[in-house]
Amino acid sequence: MLLDILSWASVGLILVTSVALLISQSWQRSLLFLSLQYLGMFWLVSLHWPMTMAAVKLVTGWIAAAALGMSQPQSDQPTSKEDAWPQGRLFRLLAAGLVVLVVIASVPTVTDWLPSLHTLETLGSLLLLSMGLLHLSVTARPFRTILGLLTVLAGFETLYAAVENSIMVAAMLAVINLGLAMVGAYLLSTPPREEASE
Amino acid sequence: MNAPLIWIGLPLALAGVLLLIRNARLVSILGSTAAIILTGLAWFLPLDTVITLGSYAFKVAPSFSILGRSLTVGAGDQGILALFYGMAAMWFFGALATPNGRPIVSLGMAVIALLVASLAVEPFLYAALLIEIALLLCVPMLVPFDSPPQRGVLRFLIHQTLAMPFILFSGWMLAGVEASPGDLNLVIQAGALLGLGFAFLLAVFPLYAWIPQISEESHPYAAAFILFIFPMTALLFLMGFIDRFAWLRANPNLPGILTSAGLLMVVSGGLWAAFQRDLGRMMGYGAVIETGLALLAIGQYQAAGVSIFALLIVPRGLGMATWSLSLSRLKSEAGSLRFSAVQGMLRAYPSAAVGVALSHLSLLGMPLLAGFPPRLALWEALARQSAVSAGWYAIGMVGLLIGLIRTLAVLSMAPDNTPWRWQDTWLQRVLIGFGLLGMLTFGLFPQTLQPLLARLPLVFEFLGR
Known part of the structure; x- marks a missing residue:
């Protein structure tokens, strides 16, 4: 019973943080949501993996968030506006709502494919995957792109944890997550892009 | 001594050393020379056979275990190794005449080593993970420190990263297909995931x-x-x-x-x-x-x-x-x-x-x-x-x-x-x-x-x- 409640809470956390990540414009809040998102993912992964191994995902995610946070410009410049269409929060919220509906509808099918997954795990991982993809599709900024990729990977890792528990895979996925964060940090440290007039 | 150490471990270590050298020409020359030596070794060094040099005898084992999995470079892989490092030598030598050649050699050496590892890893499915790590190293090659990141690089990162989940999942499903080849649904699902994974990885139209x-x-x-x-x-x-x-x-x-x-x-x-x-x-x-x-x-x-x-x-x-x-x-x-x-x-x-x-x-x-x-x-x-x-x-x-x-x-x-x-x-x-x-x-x-x-x-x- 308690496990179920915690799993529901994790899925709820993933839903709220992934949507918030999509509409948030401040990098501080985005990184906070990303960190909380990893907490939800950690719980879902721990349903299949030993707590110590699942904790690797959590710690990796938090280090990735910290790396991205440390590489943000130090000045008090306002957060750069998204240059890709569409920019409106309302649009993103509506798109997220549509994605949530699609995810809910597809959970039974995916659970059929992967019988070792519980419905809640499927729901949580699909939410992460689809919100990450939505994020990638509405952004052209390096920071946002890395957030989207980390979200997609978090969703994939939650799904994959149910079918693969190799230490080597866990280690390589951790390296990939950290590598993505480092790439993000590197891209953030380069001069900002000036939009070419076309 | 073992083969993965020679063709994966050593180039990775060398890449680390090359990253520390500031002189671009020296980096190019060292990188291409090392690649030529690795090509020669791949072509001529017999694996899993006792080699005697004077009073010293040794054998190059084909396998190396890491975290419960193995990297295996068999005798049959030596042609591929020679090709990889031979081509790398050519590219690294050419970097002498290009501006921004230093990261191409130092990071390129690490990329080649990881890609060789991707062909040597067992189970071979994990290659997708190693390819992903290699592509992350490519970003500094494409975006020098003093240039802004352009959209193409971000798209490259997104497309190549999306390939990995599809391939890993399809590999898991393919093992199921091997067990029950009559399950048509499973075959279609595995095939679709595999197709999508390789479509991203190979950048197939569109x-x-x-x-x-x-x-x-x-x-x-x-x-x-x-x-x-x-x-x-x-x-x-x-x-x-x-x-x-x-x-x-x-x-x-x-x-x-x-x-x-x-x-x-x-x-x-x-x-x-x-x-x-x-x-x-x-x-x-x-x-x-x-x-x-x-x-x-x-x-x-x-x-x-x-x-x-x-x-x-x-x-x-x-x-x-x-x-x-x-x-x-x-x-x-x-x-x-x-x-x-x-x-x-x-x-x-x-x-x-x-x-x-x-x-x-x-x-x-x-x-x-x-x-x-x-x-x-x-x-x-x-x-x-x-x-x-x-x-x-x-x-x-x-x-x-x-x-x-x-x-x-x-x-x-x-x-x-x-x-x-x-x-x-x-x-x-x-x-x-x-x-x-x-x-x-x-x-x-x-x-x-x-x-x-x-x-x-x-x-x-x-x-x-």
Whole structure:
């Protein structure tokens, strides 16, 4: 019973943080949501993996968030506006709502494919995957792109944890997550892009 | 001593050392020398056999265990290793004559080591993870520290990263298909995931928008290195899938799917190339067409496809290296590779312009150049199968030819009475000259590639046998 409640809470956390990540414009809040998102993912992964191994995902995610946070410009410049269409929060919220509906509808099918997954795990991982993809599709900024990729990977890792528990895979996925964060940090440290007039 | 340590561990360590050296020339020379030594070792060093040097005897074991899994480099893999490091030596040496060559060598060495690891890892499915790690190392090559990141790099990162989950999942499903081959639903699901994974990884139509973008926005030499080494690894990985799963190999639809994907890339790449106004993008579409040709060759795996595929690799590497080296020169002078910027540059930079033109011609399959023998064999194989496919192939090549004619027109369109000047440096002339000489040699004497062709199919247990 308690496990179920915690799993529901994790899925709820993933839903709220992934949507918030999509509409948030401040990098501080985005990184906070990303960190909380990893907490939800950690719980879902721990349903299949030993707590110590699942904790690797959590710690990796938090280090990735910290790396991205440390590489943000130090000045008090306002957060750069998204240059890709569409920019409106309302649009993103509506798109997220549509994605949530699609995810809910597809959970039974995916659970059929992967019988070792519980419905809640499927729901949580699909939410992460689809919100990450939505994020990638509405952004052209390096920071946002890395957030989207980390979200997609978090969703994939939650799904994959149910079918693969190799230490080597866990280690390589951790390296990939950290590598993505480092790439993000590197891209953030380069001069900002000036939009070419076309 | 063991083989993965020599061809994976040592290059990774060397890459770390090269990153610390500031002198770009020294980095190029050290990197290419190390790559040549690794090529020689791959070609001549016997594995799993006692070797006696005076009073000292040792054996190079083929396997190395790490975290419960293993990296295995068997005797059959040595041809591939020699190819990887031989090509790397060529690229690293060419980096001597390009600005921004240092990261191409130091990070490139690490990338090559990781890609070799991806072909050696057991279970082979984990290759997708190693390829992903390698591509993360490519970002600093494409975006120097003082340049803003452009959209192409972000798309490259997104597309290649999305490939990994699909491939890992499909691999897990394929194991299920092996256990119950009669489960049609499982076969379809696994096939669809595998197809999507490789479509992202190989940038199959329409997922290749990032290729011309990075060719235009990034340094041409770095972009071309990535556009050569990643598709080559991904294609070998794809062949590994086909080789290992009997049901996949025996699937009657697979050759058709591969041929259609290849033709789509050749035709669309050729048609787009005809309308480009940027030499970098033109090279990007050239890379798309090369991958399409490789897919066409693999599609003939039941016949001579594996040999044709092997025959395509060296001309592709040589052509892309010469092409991008020449473009690097033009870009560093003109600031951009747009037609308006490079107009008339043939008279000031004749060796770079000739390098661009001949590499383009080799890609087209011009007789006497390196690209001709594999293209002739491939076109013949296609025509034997279907005249329509051969016709589509020709349409793609016509598009590419139009692109070449436009390139030549722009490069030679100098104002009247413009004098001829040789502004290329001697090093650039020599390196471009070597590239052109290589293209002519492999075009006139394709049998020089025979030893490589004989060893490459040994990687596979069933394909090409």
